Amino acid sequence: MSEPLFDRIALVGIGLIGSSIAINIRDRGLARHVAISTRSAETLARAKTLGLGDSFHADPADAVAGADLVILSVPVGASGAVTKQIAAALKPGAIVSDVGSVKASVVEQMQPHLPENVHFIPAHPIAGTEQSGPDAGFLELFEGRWTILTPVPGTPPEPVAQLTSFWQACGARVETMTPEHHDLVLAIVSHVPHLIAYNIVGTAADLETVTQSEVVKFSASGFRDFTRIAASDPTMWRDVFLNNRDAVLEMLARFSEDLASLQRAIRWGDGDALHALFTRTRAIRRSIVEAGQDTDAPNFGRQPLHRAASPGAAGGAATPTPAATEISATGEAPPAE
Ligand SMILES: NC(=O)C1=CN([C@@H]2O[C@H](COP(=O)(O)OP(=O)(O)OC[C@H]3O[C@@H](n4cnc5c(N)ncnc54)[C@H](O)[C@@H]3O)[C@@H](O)[C@H]2O)C=CC1
């Protein structure tokens, strides 16, 4: 086996994402030592039982001491408090990163606590499931998926290259952009869709004329897909919406306008308008499938620790596909309208 990329990696937070990273480090030999810390003693004990690391620490400062790479995998609303706890123990030259689904707020929360002599490179693997906790992790989670890095201005290229190699070794494709652009893109492709799922399942649950057992019994596959997403972790998603407020509100405003025009088309029997939109959206779905980014691919909704071969796994390929290029772009925020 080749030299590990890092000597010591500290993982703070060991739920779905932290445990999937731990399994990747262990199975692919990416570090000599993995130190784990998390808030609850029960989760820490479970991580130990699962063999996710080499040392386990109640105090995150003990886990990060001497680490070359520190990754926070906690709900985004906890990023600032956790960074405050670890800041004094960080090794000079260490790379400090995270996996939060929101980036600008995480930068705002973490940066003020960090010493000047570490490299702060926030990250977001666009890969997950509706499961949470240390038992939910699996090796293939990141395979063929994008990880977005949002290094703070002035970060030297070497640590960015090192973190890029780490994520590529986990099977991910890596792209860099600004935190603000990340938050806009993710608002439309992830955050608003989750909100729509939470909302539609809530609406169905509140109906008086259709019983809950009818909703369960007759749920068509479209509705069932929404219920999967609406089963996602409540704490994590509360934090996403509270910490990406502006971008989510901007996308929701556009969504509401477009929904109103669909409402109008249905009311006035404008079949051409409905057909034209549905034709455009079908083309988008087809380009996602062609790019190998479809949600029916092996990573999505897969049971933990399932190890079937993964078609299209990139194993470090960094060439953007046409559809992915469209959404990831250059890091420039689109012009305000
Ligand atoms: N679940 C998903 O599909 C994805 C999640 N993410 C991001 O990854 C991060 C972690 O999410 P998951 O692993 O899914 O969550 P999870 O709920 O499975 O795990 C969260 C972990 O953080 C710990 N934790 C919670 N509050 C804490 C605090 N105040 N201080 C210290 N530790 C604390 C928990 O004990 C647990 O170990 C979040 O920021 C989320 O936005 C990113 C990509 C996908």
Ligand SMILES: O=C(O)C(=O)Cc1ccc(O)cc1
């Ligand atoms: O389970 C799903 O459908 C997801 O969308 C997973 C997911 C959730 C949150 C992220 O920040 C990235 C990916």
